[in-house]
Amino acid sequence: MNYPIPPDAKRLYPAGVRFLGDGVGLSGGMTIDGYEEAIPRLIPAAERLAKQGAQVISFFGSSITFYKGANFNEELTQKIIKATGLPATTQSNGLVDGLRVANAKRVAVATAYTDIVTERLKIFLQEHGFDVTFAKGLGYERIPEGGATQEILFKLGADAYAKSNKADALVISCGALRTLDLIVPLENETKVPVVSSTPHGLMNGVRMLGISPRAKGFGMVFEKV
Structure with missing residues (x-):
């Protein structure tokens, strides 16, 4: 760890x-x-x-x-x-485990990363049998001060899901993001399970x-x- x-x-x-x-x-x-x-x-x-x-x-x-x-x-x-x-x-493995518990097949993805790294996550999830219907990152190599507030992350997750053609689950990826208190609000917004790196x-x-x-x-x- x-x-x-x-x-x-x-x-x-x-x-x-x-x-x-x-x-x-x-x-x-x-x-x-x-x-x-x-x-x-x-x-x-x-x-x-x-x-x-x-x-x-x-x-x-x-x-x-x-x-x-x-x-x-x-x-x-x-x-x-x-x-x-x-x-x-x-x-x-925690992301994969969470998605399997959720019985998800089609997944929306929101990340902190650049497009290059977000694409690598998309490939990784596809290799585990998930269909990534939409993926979007914040574009960060390093997360700037104030660059990943709860408001920013909620909007990122909600927007990614809205563009996902009704995916079965939403993934929020990056261990440095504070997402624990966003899971329930985003589930209320999207009506699907949310799986996130650290939790x-x-x-x-x-x-x-x-x-x-x-x-x-x-x-x-x-x-x-």
Whole structure:
């Protein structure tokens, strides 16, 4: 997991789970070069978390795990398992897990990313069997101050869904976006499940511990899982 621990963790799971954090950093921003530069720091970070007593390791950061497609995401997961001997997952797996819980087939996508990175997410979701009917990003390599307010993100998600030809679910992707309090308002607006990087990445990791990841008040997927 990239540090610090997102505040969503304790709001979703206030008891019964201890969250540990370490980081790979992303000094090059949300760009292909930035991801390539950061990836070599993954295994040392995972090994440090294992030494701290982690029982499951989730590599947080959606775009850094989906940018080279489904096979690369799986390779990263397998490398963590091999290095640590622990079960492992990624934040991108959380998006897939959430969409499968929602029983979605056709998906609208809203991201923080540039068109290049948003297109990589579209491909990643298609590789997992989802039909992406519309995708739109905010165009950021780095999120500027005030560039991802709750108002901006709500409008981005609502607009993406409105142009999606009635998709089955809405994805909001980027681990740095604060989306937990937008899930229910966007579900009320769109009438479909909303799946988002950090909340559903946490859900996916907790599920791998063998603990129920269900949480009330944070949308359809958390109520159903």
